[in-house]
Amino acid sequence: MVINGKDLISLRNIPAETIKLILDTAEPMKEIINRQIKKVPTLRGRTVVTLFYEASTRTRMSFELAAKYLSADAVNIAAATSSISKGESLKDTARTITAMGADIVVLRHPMAGAPELLARTINASVINAGDGAHEHPTQALLDLFTVREKKGRLEGLKVVIVGDILHSRVARSDIWGYTAMGAEVRLAGPATLMPPGIEKTGARVYSDLEEALEGADVVNVLRIQMERQQQGLFPGLREYANMFGMNRDRLKLAAPDALVMHPGPMNRGVEISPEVADGLQAVINTQVTNGVAVRMALLYLLTGGAHSEVAY
């Protein structure tokens, strides 16, 4: 079975069955990661190129390891060290990469819509690894996988996403993913960092984090970028931490077994207090492991899934 179309660009309009298929496929992949010898021949002879126009350690490495655990050849292209810095257009770069035989291109780009442009240009599969403030579907999928793993279900859960929703591609993909799976999404953050019309997605907007936290099963804390304050989008980090920082007292308002998540990298003491980040309810490191499993599942499904050599 393959997921619809050749690419994974967005979780908007993605059917719940497809999400379920990806999560189900990620389970045996996680088992591979936990083996002593983390290697199966499933994608032998396939080539995965990660094309990153933005600095990233964790996402790029996660894709690279996912490819390698499945025996695919993985090549990394970082914008600063390639002909991109010589002014080559995205489309020309993409054509060059596919002319060399890439099967999957993983794209991280600061501009929304770049993966869609790429997908229209090349025949290889395109995975969106984050485009501007648009989407970051693999992050949302690993979030869903982690919650399902810990809670046994997604349907009916109350999920709070707190922080800079305006600039967050993670928030958008999370909203679509959780909503598709029947969870309730609550958004909290400063009004200046709340995108217009976001409530039309089905998510509920709260200006008071504490109200949003009542009975929550999952609290996903987003990174607040320091430059947003310099842009004048909110008064300051101190007030931000006071109003929207996740700390131990606030966590008590959520359900007793609520999960605390963060897509990383964290600003400890700003959006999340150290005791919450390192507390028993935090699943932040599990998210990282699961990210590799979910990306393995996607690489497998996008290259033909069950039609290819089944190795797990």
Added chain:
Amino acid sequence: MKLLIRGGTVVEPAEGSVLEQDVLLSEGRIAGIGRNLSAAGAEVLDARGKLVVPGLIDMHVHLREPGYEAKETLLTGSRAAVRGGVTSVACMPNTKPVIDNAALVAYIKNTGKALGLARIYQIGAITLGSKGEELAEMGDMKKAGAAAFSDDGQPVTDAALMRRAMQYARMLGMTIISHCENKELSAGGAMHEGYISTLLGLKGIPSSTEEIMVSRDLLLAEETGCRLHIAHVSTAGSVRLVRQAKARGVQVTAEVTPHHFTLTDEAVVGYDTSTKVNPPLRTAADVAAVKEGLADGTIDVIATDHAPHTIEEKDVEYDRAPFGIVGLETAMGLVWTELVVGGVLTPLQAVTKMTLHPARVLNIPGGTLGAGAPADITIIDPAASETVEPSLFESKGRNTPFAGRSLKGLPWAAIVGGRLVMMERRIADSLE
């Protein structure tokens, strides 16, 4: 040389009349209108079943010359104009160099004249280099033939400077055309701010970006008595502001583009950069308000803001693409399909907004079929339809969001100064 246009439905905006008549052209002028005119010594053009209207005037185009000839030239732009049935255009001054002095105005005028296609008028810059720092020599430019003044695309931010520009333009009896955009509010924006920009993760340009400047310029026009023309109105709020200002007697006119009365921000889904335009495509409520403004007379003029770009400039990430849509070759069809067939305007109203009204705003000849007027005529075939095919454009620009769209009511012939310059969408030099 005489030309008799026989049997067409003649639309004369200056009289408000729509009658089946003949039109006789002689010596580059309109010699007469009436029934069963004699064809003695004249070539005859059979216009039965078609609309004979004054030559269309597009008062807002960017023909890119000098400086950006890869996007468009006066030649390709005039060919695009006449293919679209447009016999006069007014060029915005944001070329390189900016058209901010009499010599440059004269250069455009003379070059355009030598081409012998559409009449090319030039709009002079309000400030030197459109930098918004000091006034350009508007008096000199007027003498050289400038049709109006505008810092289109680079709106004058300094309210005191804009006020002085209006005082000065009023002395000259000239119109100031304002591209209303508060640059702080629009900074970094790529599309209308709303639910769709949220979905797509693109930075939005709120409606207030435009409305704040519309308000400011209306107040300045009211205070100075200057004639103000608001370019490409895109929001419901702007329509309301203009309507209120007109009601209290402010000398204001306004225009809308075909893309703003046809498309909404939903067209941006998919990140097709041909939908990237400034002001951005707005919401369905804005489109409805703009149509209401057209119908009740708040919006006087339909102009295209024809803004060609090269394919390589547009074939990039949405954020990176320049703003602009080409309009000259699709305007008539969109007006007919969306507004006339769509029941918003009568044929007379639609034609008036593309002929008489822009002629009045710019105080240029044309816009009428009265005896003695220049023999600039567009003949429209209301029954003809086509599917928009950018590769057939005469314009160098292919950046249209209307590719593949079926349009009804097409320009069938265009006559400039009594000379047939376009017939069945082919340009005169390829007719023989």
